[in-house]
Amino acid sequence: MNNLKKYLDIQAKYQKANTESLKARFYLLYNLTDAISKVRKRFDEERLVEINVIDYNGLYEVQTSDLITQLLKFEKDGEFPILYSFVSSFLSKTLADSIETPFISNEKENIDICIREEGKYAILIENKLKKAPFQRNQLARYIMKTLEKGFSIDMIYVIILPGSIESDFLSNIPISVWRAPADWPFSNDERKCCDSNASYMHACLCDNGKILDDDWCNKRCVDCKSRFQNLESHIKVIDYDFPVWLLKVAEEIVPQKEIFIKSAMIQFAHYIKGLYKIRLNKKEVMENIQVLQNELNFDPKNPEENFNKVISAKNDLAKLQQSLDSLEFVCKLRIWQNQIENRFKGIHVYSDEESFYVIINNIYCGIWIENNTKYFWGFLKDNNRLTEEYDEKIIIDIIKDSGLFPSSYSNKYYIRWAYTENGANVMSKFIEIAQKLDCKIERRE
Incomplete structure (x- = not known):
C-alpha cells in the first residue's frame, strides 16, 4: 500500500510539473504573439489584400x-x-x-x-x-x-x-x-x-x-x-x-499578354510561400526581430546568454506547436466524422482518440491519423469477427469502384489502405458504393 501511495504521489508531482511547464509555454506564447500582433496591425494598414484562389480551393x-x-x-x-x-x-x-x-x-x-x-x-x-x-x-x-x-x-x-x-x-x-x-x-x-x-x-x-x-x-x-x-x-x-x-x-520572362500564365505563377508562388511560412516582407521581419529581442530581455553585452534565450524559447514554442499541430489534426478528423454522421443518419460511426470508422460486412472501414502528420484510409479485417472470402472480395470491389484502388496498398493487417487529404469525401464514397452493393453496414441501435 505504501508503494502505491509513493507511486501516486510521484505521478501527481509529475502531472503538476507538466501543467506548470505548459502554463509557462502558453504565457511565453501570449507575450510574444501579443507583441508581434501589434507590429502586424501596423503593416496590415499598408499590406496588399491577400486573396489567393489556391488558398481558398486548396490543391492535392x-x-x-x-x-x-x-x-x-x-x-x-x-x-x-x-x-x-x-x-x-x-x-x-x-x-x-x-x-x-x-x-x-x-x-x-x-x-x-x-x-x-x-x-x-x-x-x-x-x-x-x-x-x-x-x-x-x-x-x-x-x-x-x-x-x-x-x-x-x-x-x-x-x-x-x-x-x-x-x-x-x-x-x-x-x-x-x-x-x-x-x-x-x-x-x-x-x-x-x-x-x-x-x-x-x-x-x-x-x-x-x-x-x-x-x-x-x-x-x-x-x-x-x-x-x-x-x-x-x-x-x-x-x-x-x-x-x-x-x-x-512571371515578371521577367513570361510575355505580358500571357496573363493566365503570369497569374498562375504569381498565385502558385504565393501559395508555396504560405506552405513555407515565408510571406512576410523583410521590413516586417526586422521589426518582429526587434520586438522579440525586447520581450526576451536581450543583453547587448552578453550574446551567449541571448543565444541561449532564443534556443530555450524556440524549444518551448516547438513543444507547444507540436501539441497544437496534433490538436489540429484531431479537430479536422472530428469535422470529417461529423460530416459522415450527418450525411448517413443511422449508420454507427465508431471512434477513438485518433480515428473513426464504420463496419461493412464485418470489416472495419476507417480514417485515422498516423504519427500526427498524415491521414490514412483503410479496410481492416478483425480476426474476432467472422468474415467470408466473399466479404473481402466485395471490399475490393468497393475500392475499385471508388477509383482509389491503383494508389492503395495492402499488408498483413489491411486489405487495402492509402494516404488521404479528404477523409470525409473518401468515406462517403465507400459508404455510398457499399449501399449500392447491398452490403451490411452496422447501424446504431
Whole structure:
C-alpha cells in the first residue's frame, strides 16, 4: 500500500510539473504573439489584400504536379522559356542549352514529373509540397526505371520539392528510399525486405539497421545514391528559391499578354510561400526581430546568454506547436466524422482518440491519423469477427469502384489502405458504393 501511495504521489508531482511547464509555454506564447500582433496591425494598414484562389480551393499533390508540368511545358516560338530558366537556375546552364525537344510528363510510371530527351538527359522531379511520406524504395525505383530506358547515371537528375524548409531535409530521407532491392519492380508490400513492424509505414529493414541476409541486402540491393558520388550537383532540394524563381520568371520572362500564365505563377508562388511560412516582407521581419529581442530581455553585452534565450524559447514554442499541430489534426478528423454522421443518419460511426470508422460486412472501414502528420484510409479485417472470402472480395470491389484502388496498398493487417487529404469525401464514397452493393453496414441501435 505504501508503494502505491509513493507511486501516486510521484505521478501527481509529475502531472503538476507538466501543467506548470505548459502554463509557462502558453504565457511565453501570449507575450510574444501579443507583441508581434501589434507590429502586424501596423503593416496590415499598408499590406496588399491577400486573396489567393489556391488558398481558398486548396490543391492535392497531383494537382500541384500538374500545375508545375503545365508551366514547364509553356512554349513560345519553338522554345521553352520557363523550362530553360528552371534548368538553368537550379541545375546548369550547359544542361539548359542542350534542351531541344523535351518530353514532359507527370504521374507517368508513378513519377511526379519527368523531363527527358533520349540520349541526353532525364530530370526526375519528386513533389513533396504536400508533405506526402516517401514510399518504400521510391527514388531508387524511379532511377532504376530511368536506367532501364537507356539513360546513363550521369544523364539523370533528381530534384525534390519539399513541403517545408529544412536544412537537413536530404540527409533525413530514409536510407531505403535510395536503395533498390532485387525485387524492386514488385509492389510495395511484396518486397522481401519490407519492415512491417516498423513505426514508419514504408520502412525497409535497413532503415532500422537490420538485414534480411548478406546476399540479399548487401550484394543484390543497389544503393542508387552512391552512384551519384561524383555527381552531387545532380541531386537538388529546392525550397525557398522555388517561389522566388516563380515570381522572377512571371515578371521577367513570361510575355505580358500571357496573363493566365503570369497569374498562375504569381498565385502558385504565393501559395508555396504560405506552405513555407515565408510571406512576410523583410521590413516586417526586422521589426518582429526587434520586438522579440525586447520581450526576451536581450543583453547587448552578453550574446551567449541571448543565444541561449532564443534556443530555450524556440524549444518551448516547438513543444507547444507540436501539441497544437496534433490538436489540429484531431479537430479536422472530428469535422470529417461529423460530416459522415450527418450525411448517413443511422449508420454507427465508431471512434477513438485518433480515428473513426464504420463496419461493412464485418470489416472495419476507417480514417485515422498516423504519427500526427498524415491521414490514412483503410479496410481492416478483425480476426474476432467472422468474415467470408466473399466479404473481402466485395471490399475490393468497393475500392475499385471508388477509383482509389491503383494508389492503395495492402499488408498483413489491411486489405487495402492509402494516404488521404479528404477523409470525409473518401468515406462517403465507400459508404455510398457499399449501399449500392447491398452490403451490411452496422447501424446504431
